[in-house]
Amino acid sequence: MAPDPLYVATVAESVRSSLRTTDDPDEVRRYLYELRDTMYESEFDGRVYTDLLDGLESHLDRLEQEALGSIGETRRERIIDEVHRIERFCQRQQDNGDSQPSDDGDVTKMGNNITINIGNAGSDDGCLTDTTGGSGDLDPADAWDDDNQWNADKLSANTSGEDAFSDSSDRDDPAGSGVNITPKTWHETAAWDLKLPFGTTASVLRNGSDWPAYRRDLRRQGADSDVGTFGAPTLDWKTYLGGSPLGEPAVLGERLVVPTKEEGLLFLSRSNGDQRAQFNPGTTCYTSPVVHDGTVYCGFDDGLYAMDRWGDQTWKHSTNNWVRTVPLAFDGVILFGDSDGTFYALDADTGRLQGSFNCDDTGFEVSPAIHDGTVVAGTAFTALGIDYETGTVDWTTDITADQNSSYSKAPAVIDGTVYYPGKDAVCALNPNTGVVQWQADISDYGRIVSAVAGTDASLYVCTHDMDMGGYLHTIRKSGTVERTDKLEGGTPTSPVATDWGVIVGSLEGPLERYEGGESLFPEWTLGPSDDWTRAAPVVDDGTLYASFSRSLYAFS
Structure with a gap:
């Protein structure tokens, strides 16, 4: 039997x-x-x-x-x-019984009944069941559009609340950094109601095989915790993608989720690079996916999409403009901003809007981070500190980043300090107040085009100048620029930064490795001579994944 x-x-x-x-x-x-x-x-x-x-x-x-x-x-x-x-x-x-469940049972449609998993609300088993045309404040049937797809925008959401600030007076800058700290008035600030999970922010984000943030976690290292010394590389496999990979891959169990501009998201086998699935909504993807509890989340030109490991759409949340920042998945909530200046908090399971606000600034250009209850995000001209539990803006700091940038900028959070990428300086922020502790000026080398990556010892960030090319900067946590290295190619990627060294790529150039502060070029390089690096490399479980032109390579 x-x-x-x-x-x-x-x-x-x-x-x-x-x-x-x-x-x-x-x-x-x-x-x-x-x-x-x-x-x-x-x-x-x-x-x-x-x-x-x-x-x-x-x-x-x-x-x-x-x-x-x-x-x-x-x-x-x-x-x-x-x-x-x-x-x-x-x-x-x-x-x-004999029914065939979906991958995680989050949203299923069975005849005229909708079952939505929303935690402990509704019934003892954590599911709210409603019927098409039923009464009540939440009618899940309304969330299915004409194409039989789940669209969270059709659910009502609470976006009421008071303005985050009524006082527009400036605060002093005790660090003397020249970066103004100015509260602003934000419109439609949502009074959302979330609970901060037990445990540290870092421990919740580093959950097993999840890839919940840009560059994997808030150190933005682009590597897992088991990475060791990366010796002489061996090519394991190469896969033609068919589209331009402008974002980095994310790890989903034994699969890689690779974003491409033209072909959407490709789901590849980590063992041989074979394509197992594809998600292409017909709009453009300029950013990178994240993975949280087996679900993939990624921004496109018309909103944020959630999908399972076979590339089947779970839900979509339409936005006012394109999404070019990378979302942050934290304890069942998806946090991100769009290019219209609206910041969102969505339920990870259903896509339902927990709350949002729109700022009288430009669009969001810096991907969010979180530290002990404060979400740090950034527009082209302002860094924001947002209370995770209430959605109110606690502080703003005037730091110019880049407007309509195609680069994936993100702050690193290490030992209670936020290291924030401006246009041409890295700023150390107190996450509770927004006060600038120091700034490292690297304006002589162009503008910052990468995330800030950090290890226990140093910070790493890349810049690019149209005439001079690309640079990798090593910055001490005191704010001192320790060294600046000229890269072989053009616009750099975000670096892979570990205690044993750094790997960075650049447009029209190879992957280069730095160890002990010294370049190993040309003895250690990766990449075909007739191709160029398109997106940031990542290292997971002893394998380095890097894209060159329209192909993805795996090196061990």
Whole structure:
């Protein structure tokens, strides 16, 4: 007799618990083989089951092929996440009988009934069920548009609230940095109601295999925690993308989500680069995706989209203008700003608007960060400190960034300080007050075109000048510019920054590596001689992924 879903879920739960107590590869393989064999004996079928089984087999293949000592924390968390997905799938199969659930059961349409998972609201099982045409303040049926797609804009939202500031007086700049700190009046400031999760901001954001922010986490390093010394590179595979990759890839389990300008998002196998899925809404993508609890979120010219691992759209939230900043996924909430100057907080599961405000400034150009309850974001001329729980703007600091920029700028948050990229200076901000502690002026080398990346020792940022080319700057956390290195190509990417060194690419140039503050060019370079770097490289689980022209390369 085939095992029922509840039995398989019990095996998965036992395996998940056991994996948390060991990093021995032989024991991990034994546990995974036990779960795999149980799944084979079951009578599950369908796309969800097949994909989950493929993910499990992929982990086993990599464990068999690689000569491992102990398994790194990131690899183990990724395996645990995959097992947890199997456990949840089996539990849903048990609960739903013969029905075929979606990947995470967040939004499903069944005949004339809509079921929306909204946490603990509505009923004991955390689902609010309504019928088409039903009464009440929230009618989920209204959220389905003519194309049978979930559109969160059709749900009502509370955007009432008081202006964040009524006092327009200036505050002093105690650092003497020349950066004005001026409160402004913001319109339509939302009084949203969120709860800050237990634990530090950094621990919540660094959740297993999630990729919840631009450059993976708030240090903006572009690398996972298990990265080691990157020696002589070996090309594992190369895949032609068909479109221009203007944003960096994000890791989704055993897949890479690669953004392209013309082809939308491509879902590739991390093991060989084969395309497994595609999401293309027909509009342009200039930014990078993030991953939160198995769902992908990415901005396009007409709004923010959420999709599952097969590229199927979960929901869309239309915006007033294009989204070129990278969203921040934090504890079930998606935070981002658009080019019209509107900042949004959306429910990650449903896309429902928790609140928004529009500032009398230009559009948002700097991707958001968060530290202990304060969200830091930026327009072309202003850095903002937003209360995470209420949505009110607590402070603003006048820092010029860039208007209508095509570069992905983002601040780093390290040890309680926000390192914010201006137009031609890096500013150290107090996240609670917005006061500038120091600024590192690098205006002699053009304008900043990257995120600020940080390690325990230093900060790294790139600039570009039309006549002089691209530069990599190393800045101490005291604000002193330690060194400036000329890059071989043109406009640089955001750097991969780790304790062992830095890797950075540039338009019409190769990937270059710096170690101990010294360039290893030309002994260590990556990239074909007839191609150019298009987007920032990333390192995950010992593999470096980099795009050149319209192709993606994997080096180990």
